Amino acid sequence: MQTKIVLIRHVETIGNIEKRLTGREDYNLTEKGTKTVEMLTEYLKDSWIDAVYASTSDRTFETIRKIAEYKKIKVQRRENLCEMYFGIYDGWKWEEVNKVNSSIKEGQDKTNEIMGIEGQETTEQVENRMYKEILNIALENVGKTVIIASHGVAIEAFLRKITRRKF
Numbered sequence: 001m002q003t004k005i006v007l008i009r010h011v012e013t014i015g016n017i018e019k020r021l022t023g024r025e026d027y028n029l030t031e032k033g034t035k036t037v038e039m040l041t042e043y044l045k046d047s048w049i050d051a052v053y054a055s056t057s058d059r060t061f062e063t064i065r066k067i068a069e070y071k072k073i074k075v076q077r078r079e080n081l082c083e084m085y086f087g088i089y090d091g092w093k094w095e096e097v098n099k100v101n102s103s104i105k106e107g108q109d110k111t112n113e114i115m116g117i118e119g120q121e122t123t124e125q126v127e128n129r130m131y132k133e134i135l136n137i138a139l140e141n142v143g144k145t146v147i148i149a150s151h152g153v154a155i156e157a158f159l160r161k162i163t164r165r166k167f
Helices: 031-044 058-071 094-100 103-111 123-140 152-163
Strands: 004-009 051-054 075-077 145-150
Touching: 004 123, 004 152, 031 058, 051 058, 051 123, 058 075, 058 145, 094 103, 123 145, 123 152, 145 152
Parallel strands: 004 145, 051 075, 051 145
Antiparallel strands: none
16 A cells, blocks of 8 residues: 655745744744645645644644645644754854855855754754654555645755655
């Protein structure tokens, strides 16, 4: 029996507009984000969905809350689906980070990885926790269709892990 997993990155937030390393900091959805939730709900409302998961961040929960309510399914929140923790710069605007340490952004522009921040999680740590959590969710829902709402860097890390590629 196959398990179908639909990965969804949270919709646009104030933190995205402000160009922040949002990490574990949480920000409200923008108007565009709220409209995207409506479109996503409309798109998925006729789909078969057995379970819905989100990180513990409000932005992922709000992204899939309406479809879960429509389907009368409780959203299960999981810490291991959270975004990468960006250490001492978590929640900072990129312009602020660049003033203190421009090599962080320069490195990201070259490799599409954010690294070198004191206290941050590594890409490998994010890959491993996402992989383990999504595998556990799949095993808990064998033969079912599951929606998982997470974050951009975390989802990309998971995809790197399962495809064994660097992006």
